[in-house]
Amino acid sequence: MAALEGFLVASFLLSCLTSTSYGVSFSSLQKTIVVSASHQQGKVLKAGEDKITVAWSYNNSFPAGTDSAYKTVKLKLCYAPISQQDRAWRKTEDNLEKDKTCLHNIASRPYSHSNNNISWTVERDVPTATYFIRVYAYNSADEEVAYGQNTDAHKTTNLFQVEAVSGRHASLDIASVCFSAFSVVSLIGFFSLEKRKAKSSQQK
Amino acid sequence: MRLGNMEEFWTFGTPFLKYERSLARHFKLLILNIKPLNSDYFQWQLLICGHFIFRIAAVSGAVFARVAMGTACDLFGPRLASAALTLITAPAVYCTAIANSAASFLLVRFFTGFSLATFVSTQFWMSSLFSSKVVGTANGIAGGWGNLGGGATQLIMPLVFGLIHNIGATKFTAWRIAFFIPALFQTLSAYAIFFLGQDLPDGNYSQLHKSGDKHKDSFSQIFYHAITNYRGWILALTYGYCFGVELTIDNIIAQYFYDRFNVNLHTAGIIAASFGLANLFSRPGGGILSDIMAKRFGMRGRLWALWIVQTLGGIFCILLGKVGSLGVSVAVMIIFSIFVQAACGLTFGIVPFVSRRSLGIISGMTGGGGNVGAVLTQVIFFRGSRYSTETGITLMGVMIICCTLVIMLIYFPQWGGMFFGPSSEGTTEEDYYMSEWNSAEKERGIHMASMKFSENSRSERGKRVGSAPSPTDGTPSTYV
Numbered sequence: 001m002a003a004l005e006g007f008l009v010a011s012f013l014l015s016c017l018t019s020t021s022y023g024v025s026f027s028s029l030q031k032t033i034v035v036s037a038s039h040q041q042g043k044v045l046k047a048g049e050d051k052i053t054v055a056w057s058y059n060n061s062f063p064a065g066t067d068s069a070y071k072t073v074k075l076k077l078c079y080a081p082i083s084q085q086d087r088a089w090r091k092t093e094d095n096l097e098k099d100k101t102c103l104h105n106i107a108s109r110p111y112s113h114s115n116n117n118i119s120w121t122v123e124r125d126v127p128t129a130t131y132f133i134r135v136y137a138y139n140s141a142d143e144e145v146a147y148g149q150n151t152d153a154h155k156t157t158n159l160f161q162v163e164a165v166s167g168r169h170a171s172l173d174i175a176s177v178c179f180s181a182f183s184v185v186s187l188i189g190f191f192s193l194e195k196r197k198a199k200s201s202q203q204k
Numbered sequence: 205m206r207l208g209n210m211e212e213f214w215t216f217g218t219p220f221l222k223y224e225r226s227l228a229r230h231f232k233l234l235i236l237n238i239k240p241l242n243s244d245y246f247q248w249q250l251l252i253c254g255h256f257i258f259r260i261a262a263v264s265g266a267v268f269a270r271v272a273m274g275t276a277c278d279l280f281g282p283r284l285a286s287a288a289l290t291l292i293t294a295p296a297v298y299c300t301a302i303a304n305s306a307a308s309f310l311l312v313r314f315f316t317g318f319s320l321a322t323f324v325s326t327q328f329w330m331s332s333l334f335s336s337k338v339v340g341t342a343n344g345i346a347g348g349w350g351n352l353g354g355g356a357t358q359l360i361m362p363l364v365f366g367l368i369h370n371i372g373a374t375k376f377t378a379w380r381i382a383f384f385i386p387a388l389f390q391t392l393s394a395y396a397i398f399f400l401g402q403d404l405p406d407g408n409y410s411q412l413h414k415s416g417d418k419h420k421d422s423f424s425q426i427f428y429h430a431i432t433n434y435r436g437w438i439l440a441l442t443y444g445y446c447f448g449v450e451l452t453i454d455n456i457i458a459q460y461f462y463d464r465f466n467v468n469l470h471t472a473g474i475i476a477a478s479f480g481l482a483n484l485f486s487r488p489g490g491g492i493l494s495d496i497m498a499k500r501f502g503m504r505g506r507l508w509a510l511w512i513v514q515t516l517g518g519i520f521c522i523l524l525g526k527v528g529s530l531g532v533s534v535a536v537m538i539i540f541s542i543f544v545q546a547a548c549g550l551t552f553g554i555v556p557f558v559s560r561r562s563l564g565i566i567s568g569m570t571g572g573g574g575n576v577g578a579v580l581t582q583v584i585f586f587r588g589s590r591y592s593t594e595t596g597i598t599l600m601g602v603m604i605i606c607c608t609l610v611i612m613l614i615y616f617p618q619w620g621g622m623f624f625g626p627s628s629e630g631t632t633e634e635d636y637y638m639s640e641w642n643s644a645e646k647e648r649g650i651h652m653a654s655m656k657f658s659e660n661s662r663s664e665r666g667k668r669v670g671s672a673p674s675p676t677d678g679t680p681s682t683y684v
Contacts, residue, residue, distance in 0.1 A: 125375070165376045167374065167376025167377040168304060172301055172377070172380055173302050175298075175301075176298040176301050179294075179295075179298045179384075179391070180294065180298045181295075182391070183295055183298075183394075184291065186394070186395070187287070187394075190288070190291075191288075194408075195410070197408075198408075198411050198413065198414045199414065201414060201415060
């Protein structure tokens, strides 16, 4: 009985905790990281094939010691406003727990003051959209404490586009067209068969 | 000879039932609901479909397809009509495998949607093959198992996709290949319908047309008699609030459980699927109930049963929006689904009797009414953030109850309505069905099928068959 009570109390507390946990708010973060991203091949990147190089470092114009809490950084691929229009599942929210701007992870690295870069091949399941790159810095409790992005505050500059994998093959295309044609030809065949059957029953 | 009582239905009906089932199954494989593999990739369709103009186009297309199908059934017979529609829309399904943009995706979904008009031909066909005493059951089973196919597809397609993916295709190609399965089923079903099917117990329309046993009817006459029959319009409205509601719930219920009760997406999907799976027994149950009521109380029994069941569905819908806990909500949803789907079965227990000459178009109007009801309901209650989903559900329940009241206005002079008995002038079934033919047509003898039917429909008088007046123009009964 006592064990049951204990269990109930524990689960009640746990549920309180989970329901009241509130993520860090984006507007509380300082933009202390400078991020730049570059890629070859002009503007449109092919998912699964093309690479993008990201470089990031601490912005020294901030007072020294601000970055003492930073332990890890995570790089993320984020949707530009144009790709968020009319798509509620990509909406930007201030509460970072609910925010859906940056749904694709690029990499995770321990924090280092400068000389960070990474060359990343755009993953195959990245959908067709316009993106920018954002870097979040985390403290030891794995909470966001700072960020940086390769675009401006309105997310209008330095954007790049990704073209998704289509999965189409020539063989599929041909098969589709052939079967479709077969269906239509069958229909014509049915009609003429029907006419012939009706005529023969009339002659009987 | 029509398949008469329930015994005959189950013994001789088996061959008919077999292809009735394949009909039903195939026609709902056509509701292709792709499990979003990468929900991002496939959510364009929602983006596009959100635009008002596309919604209107989709609904008009659906209504037009059903009415056109009904007309085709009246003129050419359900066998050719279904086979033709199925084969013509099969290319749309094959081409889903090669869609690669929002626009192309929308187009294939739009054209695939036309194939759902085979619902009308299925109901027409069942109404032609089975007698009045079992027509509710036949329509209910065909319609219910067909709708069931839609729910089953949601469970089967992800498995098919998974299988193909495991065999070796990448995710991006596997879903494309997966679409060939329903597409092939569709082509094969069309073949089955054409070679195994038969329009009427006496034979196929084309043979009967040529041999003179059945006369090719005129489109303008059929159309006129369909649109001037007010009962068809009433049933279209009420069907919008049973089947339309079913379609609406199919669209919103998974999201509702996900958002309100915080179940995970997979669980929400299973709950939503169980709503559709109830069709296995609930819609046939409605049809069977309709026939049982007709045996005792005739057409008046069918009307009362429809009103009671659909109103109860509305009440449970109101409850569904009010209930706050997950377990009770799922229970109420299941009860609600049973009543709403039974109401659909009950509706098609009445539709075969509204008109004989224009049975196809009346069936098509009713079917189209279902789609209009679905879109109307979604636009009024579930668009934007005017109402929360639970308020929307409750209000939808209220609307169901209000729109079901019009059943009280249906009156058959030969059988009565909900509140009035048959006309004191002694109108008979023959009078009612013969009113669709003018004397010139009767002279040519092309009204004989309606005569046969009106004989058969005497069972709708219920238990008081003995005291009914005999036909006035003395045409001998022509049971084959």
